[in-house]
Amino acid sequence: MTNHDSAAQLRNAANPIEWLTWHYENPAAEAKALAADGFPVVGITSNTVPWELIRAAGAFPCMINPGNENYADISGFMEEGVFEERIRAIFGAAISGELHYLSLLLIPRTSEQEYKLYLYLREVARLDPKRRIPPVYLYDMLHTRSSESYSYGLERTLCLKKRLEELTGTLINDKALLHAIEESNLARKAIRALLSLRGQKPRATGTEALAFIGTSYFVSRDEYTPLAEQAVKVIASRKALAGKRLMITGASLNHRGLHRALEKHGAVVVAEDDWWGSRSAGGDIADGPKDPLKTVFEKYYFDTPSPRLFPFELADAWFQQTSTDEIDGVVFYLPPEDCVAGWDYPRRRHYLDEKGIPHLLVREDAKSISEECHQRIETFVSSIGR
Numbered sequence: 001m002t003n004h005d006s007a008a009q010l011r012n013a014a015n016p017i018e019w020l021t022w023h024y025e026n027p028a029a030e031a032k033a034l035a036a037d038g039f040p041v042v043g044i045t046s047n048t049v050p051w052e053l054i055r056a057a058g059a060f061p062c063m064i065n066p067g068n069e070n071y072a073d074i075s076g077f078m079e080e081g082v083f084e085e086r087i088r089a090i091f092g093a094a095i096s097g098e099l100h101y102l103s104l105l106l107i108p109r110t111s112e113q114e115y116k117l118y119l120y121l122r123e124v125a126r127l128d129p130k131r132r133i134p135p136v137y138l139y140d141m142l143h144t145r146s147s148e149s150y151s152y153g154l155e156r157t158l159c160l161k162k163r164l165e166e167l168t169g170t171l172i173n174d175k176a177l178l179h180a181i182e183e184s185n186l187a188r189k190a191i192r193a194l195l196s197l198r199g200q201k202p203r204a205t206g207t208e209a210l211a212f213i214g215t216s217y218f219v220s221r222d223e224y225t226p227l228a229e230q231a232v233k234v235i236a237s238r239k240a241l242a243g244k245r246l247m248i249t250g251a252s253l254n255h256r257g258l259h260r261a262l263e264k265h266g267a268v269v270v271a272e273d274d275w276w277g278s279r280s281a282g283g284d285i286a287d288g289p290k291d292p293l294k295t296v297f298e299k300y301y302f303d304t305p306s307p308r309l310f311p312f313e314l315a316d317a318w319f320q321q322t323s324t325d326e327i328d329g330v331v332f333y334l335p336p337e338d339c340v341a342g343w344d345y346p347r348r349r350h351y352l353d354e355k356g357i358p359h360l361l362v363r364e365d366a367k368s369i370s371e372e373c374h375q376r377i378e379t380f381v382s383s384i385g386r
Contacts (some may be wrong), residue, residue: 007186016230017208024211027218028309031062035101040168043102045090045117046110046305047275049139050157050296051221052285053160055180056166056172059103063217065254066093076216077124084337085365089114094133104167104250107161109140111307111340137163138373143306145314150301157297177292179287187221188281190228194235195278198270200326201240206248207259213280214254241268245326249273249319249348250333250341250362258333258366265378271327273319275305307340312347319348329358329384335365356382 023029035041040059044051054061071092078088093099107118118138126135141153161172170176191213197203204212212231216224237243241363244267252274259269271278282303286295309315323330330352334342345361352359360380364373 011160011285014090014309016227017212017234019227019230020224021131021208021211023219024186024214027063030219031060032101034060034361036092036151040103041101042164042167043099043105043134044106044108045087045114045281046108047127047139048108048110048143048300049106049219050300050304051344052177052180052184052296053172053293054106054220055163056176057161058165058168058170058176060220061128064090064093064099065217065376066090066098068092073094077120082337083113083116084251085163085367086252087117087326091117091120094121094136095131095302098131099134102164105134105136107136109138109142109308110113113340126247136146143301143304143308144310145277147256148374151195153301154294154332157293160295161340167358172293174292177296179286181219181287181292181296185284185287186227187216187223189329190225191216191281192228192234193232195281197232197235198278200245202245202270203238203240204235204376205241205259205263206246206272207256207263209269210253210259210272210277211258212279214276216280242266243268244328244381245270245380246329247271247273247323247327248277248330248331248333249323250331250345251274251338253366255367257364257369258331260383261369261374262331265374265381267377267381273322276324279318301371310335315344316351318349320351323352323357324355327357329380331380332359334361334363336363 025197031041042059043064044053045062045064049061051061065086066089068089074088077095078091083091094105099105100285107114109115115138119138121133121136125132140156142149167170182356194204194209194212198209212228244269246262246269248269253272254276262269273279285299326339332349334345334347349359356379359375362373364370
């Protein structure tokens with residue numbers, strides 16, 4: 001039985017939570033099935049790529065999350081410890097031919113590592129033209145708050161529109177873009193409905209919620225939304241979960257290892273300062289009389305988390321508000337390869353100390369938490385509220 005057949009069986013079985021979880025664990029299933037049918041698939045590497053533009057161009061957008069950094073050829077091009085695990089895994093999947101089904105790999109300049117990923121892939125393709133590396137494109141949008149960055153980002157979005165039109169042979173008109181905006185906003189609404197059930201009286205574990213939210217990056221959102229709405233109804237009927245309410249911040253988490261570890265010791269993860277979790281949806285895209293392309297750009301410029309967001313007052317606003325709202329403790333996740341989120345740690349730790357909010361630092365790979373770290377987590381959770 002193929003992955004596509006398994007997904008169809010889950011959908012027909014009318015178990016929305018199982019369907020969402022299956023697609024979270026099989027992130028490329030729908031993209032590969034569509035590509036096999038001749039549908040153009042555009043892979044993206046981060047949350048700052050306008051999903052709606054890809055959809056309006058008649059292509060299928062899919063977040064690339066291969067989850068395996070052990071491809072044999074990686075060491076021949078990348079130094080150990082320089083790139084984070086997810087970026088290494090994407091690079092390995094691309095140069096190994098695993099991403100051959102993509103019509104385009106769209107990489108935003110959301111972080112320095114993603115920019116280097118783009119450059120490394122271009123260089124490998126130059127050195128070894130026989131490799132089945134998909135075409136790559138850099139969406140060079142900056143997130144610094146200045147009029148120059150705004151104008152430059154809007155210009156790059158127009159260039160992206162033209163590139164996607166060339167790829168699919170479909171002109172992106174206002175009607176198609178407004179339809180994609182509506183489709184995307186409905187998915188965001190479903191995600192926010194789940195987030196409302198993760199507050200003071202959480203009804204979903206963080207481990208479960210992360211799969212629920214993350215699946216929106218891997219499947220068609222017109223298919224995602226009705227099943228997500230059904231899942232919300234199921235979760236809303238549950239009793240509230242006991243346990244200390246924790247928020248995770250730091251490096252982004254594209255897997256559930258840390259959530260499982262924390263909830264194993266009686267906590268409930270109710271928020272993530274992370275585009276894979278609580279910050280994935282944000283607000284809706286305006287669908288009024290304004291220029292649809294401009295409103296899409298403004299959503300990704302003003303209302304999308306990015307490690308390159310300045311000034312710090314803006315970068316920390318969500319963290320500060322959420323950490324003081326129905327949160328019992330905060331866990332900082334800074335894995336060994338991190339070279340970005342760690343710069344925020346002293347400033348944010350100081351803020352929590354001033355507010356009297358307990359916090360814990362995890363400095364190891366959450367996919368394989370050590371026994372010593374498990375003991376530290378257990379001690380931390382049990383000490384909250386004493």
